[in-house]
Amino acid sequence: MQLLGWVTAAAFAPPKAALEQDLLAGTLQAALDEMAKTYGLAPPKLPKTDLRALQIAHTSLFVSNPAGLPCPPYVGMALDERLFGLGFERLMALYRLAGLEVSPDWRDLPDHLAAVGEAIALLGEKPELARTLALEYLYPWLKRYAPVLQEADPTGFYSSIAVFLSKVLEEVNGETRAAQLP
Amino acid sequence: MKLERRSFLKLSAAAVGAVSVGGAATLVSRAKAAPWYTQEVRQVFSICENCFWRCGIKASVVGNRVYKVEGYKENPKSRGMLCPRGQGAPAQTYDPDRLKKPxxxxxxxxxxxxxxxxxxxxxxxxxxxxxxxxxxxxxxxxxxxxxxxxxxxxxxxxxxxxxxxxxxxxxPSVSLCTAPREVAAQYTFGRAIGGHEPIDWPNTRYIVLIGHHIGEDTHNTQLQDWSQARKNGAKLVVVDPRFSTAAAKADRWLPIKPGTDTALLLAWMHVLIAENLYDKAYVQKYTVGFEQLAAHVKPYTPEWAEKETEIPAQVIREVAREMARHKPKAVLPPTRHTVWYGNDTQRMRALYILNALLGNYGREGGFYIAMPxxxxxxxxxxxxxxxxxxxxxxxxxxxxxxxxxxxxxxxxxxxxxxxxxxxxxxxxxxxxxxxxxxxxxxxxxxxxxxxxxxxxxxxxxxxxxxxxxxxxxxxxxxxxxxxxxxxxxxxxxxxxxxxxxxxxxxxxxxxxxxxxxxxxxxxxxxxxxxxxxxxxxxxxxxxxxxxxxxxxxxxxxxxxxxxxxxxxVQNGKPWLTDWEKENTLPFGTLSGKIELYSEALAKAGFDPLPVYEPPEAAPEGFYRLLYGRSPVHTFARTQNNPVLMEMEPSNSVWLNAEEAQRLGFKAGDYAYLVNQDGVREGPVRVKATQRIRKDAVYITHGFGHKAKGMSLANGRGASDSYLQTRYTLDPISGGAGLRNNYVKLEKAPAPRLKSVVQILKERRA
Amino acid sequence: MARLGMLIDLSACVGCAACAVACKMENQVPAGASRLWIREREVGTFPNLTVEFRPEQCNHCENPPCVPVCPTGASYQTPDGLVQVDYNKCIACGACVAACPYDARYINKKGYADKCTFCSHRIAKGQQPACVETCPTYARVFGDLDDPNSEISKTLKAAGRQDVLRPEMGTRPKVIYLNAPSKKGLTQEVTRHD
Structure with missing residues (x-):
C-alpha cells in the first residue's frame, strides 16, 4: 500500500526534476514492477518521454485545456459531483484523524491525486486507514477517469499508470471483500 | 530502488496514533449530518463581483469555503439584499474549470x-x-x-x-456601453452620470423608462428603489419594442418602432413647450439655450412623431401632459447601455434636455447630484x-x-x-x-x-x-x-x-x-x-x-x-439647494448652467441641439437583432456558474408569435440565427411570444460560449456579440452602436447537449 | 403559539430568482433539485399583455396532505404551523413527494425527503428566511399570521387581491399571493416540470 501511495504521488504531481530523476534512474518503473509482482499482474511499461512532453500532457489533462479538461485530478470530483463536496469533507476528516496537514507549499487542493497518494504512503503504519484512502477515495477516481486518460493522454505515461493502479486496487478490493466474508 | 519522498502533506505533531478506522466512521457520519451553518462560521466583509454594481456583502466562511453571501444594511448599495447573481457568485470560486496555475x-x-x-x-x-x-x-x-x-x-x-x-x-464599459450617456451628460450638465444612475427613486411620482430593463438587469439598489417607488404609487411608462419585465409592471407600454426614440423625445419636448407645460422658473434659472431649443422642436409635433415611432399622437400628448403634471417629480432615467444606433449622444442629450424641461435635475424625485x-x-x-x-x-x-x-x-x-x-x-x-x-x-x-x-x-x-x-x-x-x-x-x-x-x-x-x-x-x-x-x-x-x-x-x-x-459613508450634496447654500452650482459646463443648446458641440462641428436620424432599415427578410440582460447572468462571465446555470442554462430567441407561425416555428423548436454577413449562431430555442413587435427579435447577452474548457457554458444558446459583425460609430462619444445588425431565422435541429445537471452529475464515479 | 406564513406580492415580483438562488446556497440544495422555483406566464395578446412572475415553494399548509401519508412520522407539523421533515426518521419512501399537490418535495440523495423549511434554522436565530431577506423588490413578507401587529398581518389586511395555489384541494396554504396581475387571478397551475 505504501508503494502504491508513493507511485501515485510521484506520477500525478506536476512533473518536475524529481520525476525526471525517477524516470532516468528507473525507480518508478522498478516500483511498478514490484507492485505487479506482489499482486500477480503484468507490469506496465512506461513509455520513453521527456519532461517537457510530460509537462504539456499534465497541463492539458489535469490543469487547463481549451478543448475541455478531461480529468480533473481531484478525488472529490469522482465522489461528489463537484469540488468540496461531501466526499471531500470526509477525506479532510480522515486527514485530520490521521494527523495529516497540508503543507503550505502545496499550491493545489488537498484531494489532488498526488496528495492522496502521499497520504496513503505516509499512513503505511496504519494500514487500515491507508487501505480506506486507497479504496474509498483513490479507486473511484481511477475507475471514473482511467478510461478517459486512455483516450486523452498523448504520452501514454499517465494512462498506463492509472490503468495499472486501477487493476491493483481491484485486487486489493477483492482481498478486502474476501476478508470480510464470514 | 527508492522513490524520492514527495512533501505535499506532513504528519502533524498531534498525529493520533491510537485512532482506529472505526473512529473514522463515526467522525465521517457526523460530518454528513452537520449543515455548514451549524459549524464555526466566520463573517467577512467584501464586495460582490458578479456585476459592476459592487454591492457590499458579508461572506459566511467555514474553513476554506464560502457557503453564503448576503448584503448588509450599512452598505448603501446592498442594504442587506442581493440579486440572484450576487447570491450565486461564490460558486465560481469552487468551479473545477477555473484557471489554476500560470x-x-x-x-x-x-x-x-x-x-x-x-x-x-x-x-x-x-x-x-x-x-x-x-x-x-x-x-x-x-x-x-x-x-x-x-x-x-x-x-x-x-x-x-x-x-x-x-x-x-x-x-468595454465605455465605448461599448455608457459612452454616449456620459458624453451627453458632460455636454449638458457638465457632470458625469456615473456608475450608479443617480435617480431619486423613492420620491419620484412619474417614471418613463426608455429601453431600460429594470428587473432584467437586476442592479440591486436600482431594483429595490424602483420597486419602492412603485409601492409608493409612482406611475410607470415603459417605451420598448419588447414587453419587458419592466413593461409588465407599467401603467402604459409604448411599443415603439426600434431606433426612433429621439423622435419621441423631440415630440415630448414639443408638447411641453407648445402647451407651456415645462418648468419655466427652473429653465430660466439653471439653463441656457431655451429659445434655440423652442425653435428647434417646433416642427416635431406628436403627429410627426407618430409616423416615425408608430406610437399614436394622442398617447404621446397624454404622456407629455402627465409628466408635466408630476414635475419636478417626473423623471426619464438614462439607461446604462446606450450604444444603440450610432446617433446615441444626441439621443441622450434629448433625454437630458427633456428632464431639464421638467425641472428635475438636482431636485427631489428627479436626479440627485452624486458626489464621490x-x-x-x-x-x-x-x-x-x-x-x-x-x-x-x-x-x-x-x-x-x-x-x-x-x-x-x-x-x-x-x-x-x-x-x-x-x-x-x-x-x-x-x-x-x-x-x-x-x-x-x-x-x-x-x-x-x-x-x-x-x-x-x-x-x-x-x-x-x-x-x-x-x-x-x-x-x-x-x-x-x-x-x-x-x-x-x-x-x-x-x-x-x-x-x-x-x-x-x-x-x-x-x-x-x-x-x-x-x-x-x-x-x-x-x-x-x-x-x-x-x-x-x-x-x-x-x-x-x-x-x-x-x-x-x-x-x-x-x-x-x-x-x-x-x-x-460620507455626506453628500445631492440637491441644488445644497450647492446654492454655498453660492455655487454643480454644472461644469462652459456657461456654468445646463446647456440645452451646446455651444461646445456647435464649435466642434456637431449639431448643438439633438437631431433625429431615422434608423437604417432592415434588409428584406431580416429582423433587427435586439439584446438585453437576464436577471441571473452578467455579461458573458456567469455562464459557467453551476448554480446560476441551473436557474437559466441558455437563452432563447424571442420572436413575435404571428411571425413564428408564419415561419412555421412551433413551441420547443430551435433555430439558427444568421446575420446580414452570413455569421450563424445557435441552435437556440425559439420563444414564440406576444411580447415583441414583428420587426425585431431579441436574445439575452452572454450565451453562445465557444470555450470547451468551460464545461457548463460551452455551446449553449446564441451569442449576440458574434452576430454583431458591424457597428455604427457615434462620432461624438466613440460609442459603437450595436443595433444595426439583422438576423434571419433558419430551422435547426435541437442541439445534442447534455443538461447542466447531467454534466454536474456525471463528474461523479 | 404562532402561525407562521408568507406573503408574496406578485405586483412587485420580477421573477429575478434572487430568492431561488439564495435558497439554493443557504440550504445547499443539490443540483437538479429545488426547494423554491419561479414560474413565468404571459397572458393576453399584443399589445394588451400582462406577465405573471410567480415564485413557488412549500406552502406549509394548515391541512398538509404530506403529513398523514408519512409511514414513519418523519413529516410533521410544528406548533408554529411549519410543516417539517425529521431527516433521521425519514426512510425516503417518497409517499409525501407523491401526496404534495404543489410538487414541493424531492428526495435528497443523502436519504431523505426534503423541501422548504421556511429556513427554520434562521428563524430560530431571529433572522428572516433567506428568500425574504434577499428579495430586492420587497415582494415577500414573513411572520405570524395570528399576531395582529405583525407586518404580515398588517400587509394582509391592507392588501387587495389574495390567492392561494389550488384552493380546491382544501390544504389551506400559508403562502399567500397578493395582487395577481391577471384579473382572473393566478394563472392555471401545472406541475413544475412543465
Missing part, C-alpha cells in the same frame, strides 16, 4: 491552438516583462494596449499603463500619463500629450476624450497610426464584448505578446501567450471602491480565505510586473494591507477598523 503557450505552437505548459509565477512574469521591454525598445510603450473590466481593472487599465506610458488602455467620497491616493511620484475615462491620456485634462509620449491610437476618430476600445483593434492589424504589438486582457471577454469577432481574432493572431489575466478559461483567454490565473473576489484584497452616490461611500473587499490553487490577486500581479519593468518607484507600497491602510488614513481610518465596518 500557463505559458508551448514554444512553437500556434496562437489559438491551445497548447500550454504550467509555469511558475516567476517564470511567467519574467517572460512577460522581457517581451514588453523589447517591444518598448522596438516600437515605444504605446505599442502595448491594456484592456480590462472588473474591480481589479484599476491595476491593469488605469495604473499600470499610466506608469508604463501607454495611452492605449480601454474598458473624499479619499486620497497612495502617494507616488507623478505617473507619466493620467488615467482618463477608461483609458490614458494626459497629463490630466491637457489637450496634448506629454513630451515623448504618443497620443491614443483612436485619437481624432471622434470627439470625446474617452477611449473607444473597438477602435484599437484596427491598429493591431494595420499598424496605423502606429503599431500595437502587445495586449493585456484583464477580466474583459474580448469575443463577447467587442463587435466583429473575426477581426478581433485576426488582430490577436498578429500580436507579438498577448497576456490574459482571468479566472476562467474563456475562449479568448486560451489564445494568450501567457495566462495568469487571478484569485477570485472571495480570495483577494482589491483597491478600495469609492462610490459617487447620494451618500458617497468607501467600501472594502478583503479575502474570505486564501486563494485556491496557484492563483494570485491582481494587485500582486501588477506590482510584481511593475518591479520587473523597472517601474518599482510607482509601486512603493510594501503590500496591499499597507497600501489600503495608508489610503484609509486620509479619511481618519485604518485597515483594521475598516475590516470591522466594511463600508464608510
Amino acid at each position: 500557463l505559458i503557450r508551448v514554444e512553437g505552437s500556434e496562437r489559438g491552438a491551445g497548447q500550454y505548459r504550467e509555469a511558475t509565477w516567476e517564470e511567467a512574469l519574467d517572460y512577460i516583462a522581457k517581451k514588453m521591454l523589447s517591444l518598448k525598445e522596438q516600437y515605444g510603450p504605446e505599442s502595448i494596449a491594456f484592456f480590462g473590466h472588473g474591480t481589479g481593472d484599476g491595476w491593469f487599465v488605469d495604473f499600470l499603463p499610466a506608469a508604463w506610458g501607454s495611452p492605449n488602455a480601454a474598458k 467620497p473624499y479619499l486620497e491616493k497612495y502617494p507616488t511620484p507623478p505617473l507619466p500619463l493620467e488615467p482618463n475615462a477608461g483609458g490614458c491620456s494626459g497629463p490630466a485634462k491637457a489637450e496634448s500629450e506629454p513630451e515623448g509620449y504618443k497620443p491614443r491610437a483612436d485619437k481624432g476618430k471622434f470627439l470625446a476624450k474617452s477611449t473607444a476600445i473597438q477602435e484599437l483593434i484596427e491598429p493591431m492589424i494595420t499598424g496605423k497610426p502606429y503599431p500595437i504589438q502587445g495586449l493585456f486582457a484583464y477580466g474583459i471577454n474580448l469575443f463577447h464584448a467587442i463587435p466583429n469577432v473575426p477581426r478581433t481574432k485576426e488582430a490577436l493572431s498578429k500580436l507579438d505578446l498577448y497576456v490574459a489575466i482571468d479566472v476562467l478559461p474563456q475562449e479568448h483567454v486560451m489564445w494568450a501567450d501567457v495566462i495568469l490565473p487571478e484569485a477570485t473576489y472571495l480570495e483577494r484584497y482589491d483597491d478600495l471602491v469609492a462610490v459617487a452616490h447620494k451618500t458617497p461611500f468607501i467600501e472594502l473587499r478583503m479575502p474570505a480565505h486564501e486563494p485556491l490553487w496557484d492563483t494570485k490577486p491582481g494587485w500582486w500581479i501588477a506590482k510584481e510586473l511593475g518591479k520587473r519593468l523597472g517601474l518599482e518607484q510607482f509601486f512603493p507600497w510594501k503590500d496591499i494591507e499597507e497600501y489600503l491602510d495608508t489610503r484609509l488614513q486620509s479619511v481618519g481610518l485604518d485597515l483594521e477598523t475598516m475590516k470591522q465596518m466594511g463600508t464608510m
